[in-house]
Each structure stands twice: as C-alpha cells, then as structure tokens.
Amino acid sequence: MPLSSKHLLGLQGVPAEDIQLILDTATTFREVLDRPIKKVPTLQGKTIVNLFFENSTRTRISFELAQKRLSADTVNFTTSSSSTKKGETFKDTVRNIEAMKIDMIIVRHESAGVPQYLTQISEANIINAGDGRHEHPTQALLDMYSIKEKTGDLKGLKVCIVGDIAHSRVALSNIYGLISMGAKVSLCGPSTMMPMGIENLGVKIYHNIEKAIHENDVLNVLRIQLERKAGTTIPSVREYHNYFGITSERIERFNRDILILHPGPINRGVELSSEVADGPYQIILDQVTNGVAIRMAVLYLLGTRP
Amino acid sequence: MDILLKSMNLLDPGSKVNEVADLHIKNGVIHKIGDIDSSEFDEENIFEFSGKYCVPGLFDMHVHLREPGREDKETVVTGCNSSAAGGFTGIACMPNTTPAIDSAEVVNLILQKAKDHLVDVYPVGAVSLERKGEALAPIAELVEAGAVAFSDDGVAVKTSAILRNAMEYAGMYNAPIIEHCEDPSLDDGAMNESFVSTQLGLPGIPTVAEDIIVARDILMAEYTGQRIHIAHISSKNSINLVREAKAKGIKVTAEITPHHFTLTDDSVKTYDTNYKMNPPLRSNEDVKAGIEGLKDGTIDCIASDHAPHKVEEKEREFIYAPNGITGLETQLGITLNELVHKGILSIEDVVYKLSVNPRKILNIPVPGIKVGENANLTIIDDKEIWTVDLSKTKSKSKNSPFDKRLLTGKAIAVINNKQMFCDNEFKQI
C-alpha cells in the first residue's frame, strides 16, 4: 500500500497507516545500515535536491546519507535566505531547480509554508526538512521510531515535549504524529514558550519539570535557542536550567524509568545536564542513526510511489 | 458641454435629497434637477441610469500611491485611474513614499501629477521627518502646500512626546493625526497571533499590539483635546476603546478596511501572501466587532488601505512578503455585497461611510447634489453582478485576495472636475 500523499509536508492530517508504513519500512532499512555494504539500488536514476535555505548541517547530512544509501543522485543547494531576501531570487531559484528535471526536493526554510508553496510550482515530490516554526516531519518520525524501538509501542505511552514549543518546528510534528499513533502528549516549559492555543491540540501543559518527569514515560527535550534575544522570553539560561533543566538528581528522584530524547545539537548544562546527555536514560545517538533509516524509508516510499 | 443623466435615485444625505430625478450637468456644474426633456441633448450625451443610485462622489481616505519612489508599483496617475474605476472621486494618499511626504516639495509633486485628473488627491503629510519618529515634520508648511492630515502610517508615531506635539501643532490647523496603531515591540509577526498562527508555524502579531496604541492615542486626544483618527482598525478591543472614548466625548474617529470586515486569519491557511497585510486578518470575533462598529457608528468610515505591490514581491516566502493588498477597485463592491445586501448597512449609510464622513474628518467640503454645485458624483448600480478580474484592474499592481470573487453591486460611472469615467474610459464633459 503506497503512502496517501505525494509529498511529506508535515504530520498534520497524515493517517496513522501512513506513519505506521514509514516506521515499518524504516525497520528494514535500519537493518541495511548494520550490514557491511550499506547500499541498496532502490532509487538508482532518481535525482534529489537538498534545498537548504537555512543552515542545518545535521539534517542535510542525514538526508544526504539516506539518499546515497539508496543510490540516488543528489545535489546540494545551500543558500542563505538573506541573499534571497531582497531580489526575486527565491522563486527564480526554485524555477531553475525545477528546470533541471528533479524528482524530489528536500527543503529547509525559516519561513513556514515554503514546502507547500513548492508543491504549487514544482512537479517533484516535496519533503519538508523544517519550515519556520511549523513542521519537521522526518524529525518527529525518527523520534517516534526511536521511542518505539525502546518501548515496543506508542499506544498509551505518555510523552512530554520539553522546551521552547513556540519557536520549535519539531514540537508540532511530534504532537500530530504521536497523537495519531495513540500516545498521550504533554508539553513542559515556561509559559512564554507556549504558543497561543496549543492546548486545543489536546495536549496537557506543565510548568513544573519535576512533575513532568514524574508523570511521563518519555521526555523529548528541545534545544533552547541561545541566540534568541537574551532575557526576552526567559530571564536567563541559568534560570532555565534551574527550573526546567533535566538533571540526574531530578530523574533519580522522580522517575528512573524515563526515556530521554533530544533532536540535537545539545546545549549541555542548559536543557540537559552533561551527566544526562551522556547517561543511561538518553537515546540521542540512536536517534541520529534512526534518522538515516527514517529518511531512507520516506525517500523510498515517495520515490517509488506509483 | 451638456449631459443628461436620466431617472436616477438621487441620494445626498447632506442636502437631504432622496428622490428619483434626471440631472442636467452643464460644463461640469449641476444645472438642473428634475424631470428634464431629453430632446435638447445630443444622443451620446444622454445616459440612461434608471434605477441607479447617484451619490456624492465616493472618497477613500487611506490610499498608498507609491509615488514618489516606487512608481513600478503605482503612480499618482494609475492610482487615480484605479480610484475612478472603483467609484472614487477623491482620495487621501499616505506619506510612506520615498522620500516621505515630509516636505512641501513632495506635496507639490503629488498635486502636480494629479492636477488634471478626474480624481482629487489630498496628501497626508508625515508626522515626523522621514517618518522616523524623532523630529516633527514641517507641519505648517505641509498644510500650506495642501496636506490635510498627518500620519507616520506603516508604523505608529514612535513616542508619546512626538505624538503629543504633533497633535497640538496639527491642531492649530484642525488637521487630524491618522494613526497606524501597532506597538513596535510586539510587531515582529507575519499574521494575527492565534491558534491559527500556532498551527501554521507563523510568528503572530497580537491584537493587544494594536489596542495599546489605540489606548495611548485616545488618552492623548483626551489630554490635548485634539483629534485622532484610527486607521484600519482591526481588533475587537480597539473598537470597544473607540466606542467608549466617543461616549466620553473624546475626538476620536476610525476607519475599517473591507478585508478586515470580511476575511479572517483562517484565510492564511494556504500561505497565500495576498492574505498578508498589516494589521493582519484577525479572528471571526474581531470581524463581527468590526461589523457591529460600522452599524452603531463607532467606525466612521470604510477605507481601502490600497497597498500595491509587485507580483514578484508578493510571490515569495510568507514571512518575507510585503504587507498589503490593492483595494480601490473592489472596495465598493465588497461593501455593497457584504454590508448592504446582507442588511447590515443601508445605501445611505454607505454614502456616509464612503463619502461624507471621510471628507468631514479631513475637513474637505462634501459635494452636494444641488443646482449650482460642481458635479462630483458616483453612479452606483447596486444590483449588477460581476466577477473581480484583477487582470482588468487599472491599478499597476494585482495583489488582491479578491480575484475571481463574485460581487453584487459596483460603480458604473464617476463624474468630477468636468470629466466623466464611464464604460472604462475618461471623457471631458
């Protein structure tokens, strides 16, 4: 059964069967990654562009590796959108790329809506690699995959997303994906980091990290953007760590069975203490490996969709 | 030249005229009103307007003409053509041009460009030099050159001190301050802040950013005893503030755009940048408050905030696309369609909101339909069903979310300055 959509723009409205299919397919590719020869010819002859208007080396490398493992031809196009801010470059850039007869576009952009816009001007399959504060579906899929790998099932699982929800593109995708897979989703962070009306999505909100640790099975901890105007949303990084940081003491006191995820890169001593970042509760590097498998699965399913 | 407009519904609230009659216009002046024998007129000068409304020429008090500086988007002349096509015989143009309208030279340039046009153009001067909010623009000199009001539109007047001084200084000439109400410390969004912006992942502009400046300005108007006009009001709380201030006798007036009383932030869901404007489209509750405000008189007038942008500027990433839409040629149609045909306002109310009140706010004489007056008229067919076709609009820019919208009611002719625009052409009369 193929995926119901030609594109992967986000997880909002994506049926559970599609998510299940991607997770199952990723399991097969995860095995490929453990083989001595990690390459399959599945997407031979397909051309994929990694169109990154915003620098994100990790996500780009993960996609690139997934493409190489599937034997696709890949082109990287990284440009700062400050250079496209003035002129007409954005649309022209996309038109140029489209003219090169591309099969798939992986796009990252600091403006929400760009992946959707690309579907209107391009024939290619579009995969959203993060748009503004909107969605980052492959990150959420790899998070779900990594959780499932450890817990066996997502249904009924209590997952709390911790951090700056308002400025995150990972949070929405995780909320949509996890809820449609039957998990119970909550959020934890300072009220200034909660976007308006987010509770309408059916998520509980914590402002007390200890309670969140105590009442959940999984914490997906988001990166705090240190570069954001200091002192406007939170008084200081130090205060953030003191009141919302995940430390060994807190875990040991409130929930020794917790599973910690982090999409990286980590600010050690801010959202996670160094001990936690390297400790037994986290699966941060598994997430990275699984990320390649998830992206292979998405590329494969979209690239071979009839 | 003599022209005859036949059997129209004359509607002029100022002169208390509300009757069916013919109108004889001689050399641009209303010569006779009544039952007029058409045999003395050349056939091409007789216009059969039976069943159509004839009202004092419509006036749009919030137009961005883009000249000087961005003549690629609009010029004084194309903006005036667009006005005439939309049924307007007069407009006020906002000062956020390059350079800003902060010197007599720029006022003169605009008036010079508009000189021979059917449409009267009234420049709004900048409150502060370069609209920077630091030093007062030469308000007296601007008034002398022809500015009718002052605004730093695009942004709110930066400080309370400049606002106070501008109000008092402009008050000497009875010129109002027109305020774009938006607290700059809360404005780094791309749409209304709401559950919709959360779902779309777009940064939001909260309604309170508008309310704070509305409140400040009302307090300042009360303190100084001077006039403040709230441009493109969009939030329910702001409308309530204006309502309360009016009840207290504070000299505050307000306008609303057609898009703010018809569309909500739900429209942004497609990420179509033609739904990006500032103030942004708000919630359904705000739209309802706008309609209520129009009904009870809290909102004095309707203005388009006509903001032309090039296609290639709009066709880009949502957060980087410029704010604003064109509106001169859809404004009357939307007003009739959404307010009159839905029983919210009468045609007479529309004449107040789109002709009488904006002129009163700007101290511009309201044209009357009476013998001896210069003919400054808009002829409205409130029943014509038409489809907006941006490719046929007179504006140089085509950025509107109303393309292909089916509307009932439009202007079919305008007359002013011894000219007539009818059947898509201008002629001398």
Ligand SMILES: [Zn+2]
């Ligand atoms: Zn404005």
